[in-house]
Amino acid sequence: MSEKKTKNSLQQQMESFEETCRTADLKLTHQRLEIYRELARATDHPSAEVLHKRLQKAMPTLSLDTVYRTLTTFEQYHLVKKVQTVDSQAHFEAQMSQHHHVICDSCKEIMDFHWSSFDGSPLPEDIRQWGAIKNKSVTIHGTCRRCQEVKERKNPA
Amino acid sequence: MSEKKTKNSLQQQMESFEETCRTADLKLTHQRLEIYRELARATDHPSAEVLHKRLQKAMPTLSLDTVYRTLTTFEQYHLVKKVQTVDSQAHFEAQMSQHHHVICDSCKEIMDFHWSSFDGSPLPEDIRQWGAIKNKSVTIHGTCRRCQEVKERKNPA
DNA sequence: CTAAATGCAAAATTTTTGCAGTCCC
DNA sequence: GGGACTGCAAAAATTTTGCATTTAG
Numbered sequence: 001m002s003e004k005k006t007k008n009s010l011q012q013q014m015e016s017f018e019e020t021c022r023t024a025d026l027k028l029t030h031q032r033l034e035i036y037r038e039l040a041r042a043t044d045h046p047s048a049e050v051l052h053k054r055l056q057k058a059m060p061t062l063s064l065d066t067v068y069r070t071l072t073t074f075e076q077y078h079l080v081k082k083v084q085t086v087d088s089q090a091h092f093e094a095q096m097s098q099h100h101h102v103i104c105d106s107c108k109e110i111m112d113f114h115w116s117s118f119d120g121s122p123l124p125e126d127i128r129q130w131g132a133i134k135n136k137s138v139t140i141h142g143t144c145r146r147c148q149e150v151k152e153r154k155n156p157a
Numbered sequence: 158m159s160e161k162k163t164k165n166s167l168q169q170q171m172e173s174f175e176e177t178c179r180t181a182d183l184k185l186t187h188q189r190l191e192i193y194r195e196l197a198r199a200t201d202h203p204s205a206e207v208l209h210k211r212l213q214k215a216m217p218t219l220s221l222d223t224v225y226r227t228l229t230t231f232e233q234y235h236l237v238k239k240v241q242t243v244d245s246q247a248h249f250e251a252q253m254s255q256h257h258h259v260i261c262d263s264c265k266e267i268m269d270f271h272w273s274s275f276d277g278s279p280l281p282e283d284i285r286q287w288g289a290i291k292n293k294s295v296t297i298h299g300t301c302r303r304c305q306e307v308k309e310r311k312n313p314a
Numbered sequence: 315c316t317a318a319a320t321g322c323a324a325a326a327t328t329t330t331t332g333c334a335g336t337c338c339c
Numbered sequence: 340g341g342g343a344c345t346g347c348a349a350a351a352a353t354t355t356t357g358c359a360t361t362t363a364g
Binding site: 025026029031032061062063066069070073088 | 328
């Protein structure tokens with residue numbers, strides 16, 4: 001769960017990103033590299049606005065609309081994914097391999113988790129009739145430990 | 158899957174809606190009744206705007222902001238749910254009992270399905286450590302039969 | 315050099331809010 | 340009758356677009 005990204009895996013991800021861009025004839029601009037790196041480094045599924053804020057320290061001229069445009073382009077080339085939420089802002093992730101989400105309804109943090117036994121198990125029969133299934137994933141809602149503790153401190157049992 | 162709502166179950170749902178409103182001291186206005194009925198009748202998880210359009214035929218003075226405000230109120234009282242999507246518009250459902258979603262990436266239709274064996278099965282151990290889990294649900298992405306056929310007609314194999 | 319990408323400003327889209335009048339209980 | 344609810348209009352929040360300039364390849 002709390003896997004921290006090692007410098008190596010981020011470097012590998014950047015290399016594979018650059019490779020994909022070259023193959024797809026996407027220009028490797030400074031902005032694209034930094035936006036992708038920031039998203040790949042993030043574990044919290046940030047929105048375009050949040051990404052922009054984080055990057056502005058290092059790139060003061062980066063504009064928000066470039067972040068939007070870049071994320072849209074990345075999405076088209078399957079370099080990033082929009083995360084399903086009930087939020088008004090769209091959230092993104094660079095993690096493209098199969099995984100699931102657990103969302104804290106209190107602090108809204110979205111964490112990734114893996115569940116290979118679910119991934120390998122078949123769907124109900126009637127769904128397999130529905131059409132061509134590309135992907136199935138689980139979303140869990142609840143309250144994370146940290147938020148539970150905050151609540152307990154307010155209303156001790 | 159393609160369960161059509163019978164007049165009876167809709168009527169029951171309306172009665173239980175009215176009961177909840179009375180208990181919660183929510184006034185039973187014409188607008189609230191019609192918005193709820195329209196959403197309960199729908200099988201396609203409409204947005205506020207779509208609901209508004211559907212209702213405008215029968216209620217020409219109904220305003221879009223009332224639909225928004227009403228849905229927000231309903232959500233607070235757990236009468237409706239926002240559906241997780243990657244759409245810019247928020248989508249809603251009045252179906253509050255446990256179910257899952259299958260989404261056609263081509264026509265964007267969201268259908269409900271049930272999967273009791275999944276509902277009853279335990280989560281991975283590390284997730285149970287994460288906090289208090291309220292709910293788990295599955296989202297399937299793919300292409301529905303109808304859209305597959307349209308594609309085949311365009312590009313015959 | 316040239317097509318693609320960026321930054322700026324302005325527009326479009328989606329949702330929320332203040333306020334005056336209306337309606338449910 | 341009184342407080343909650345609605346409609347209107349205006350604002351806020353989020354995302355997209357047109358265009359002149361810059362930049363990667």
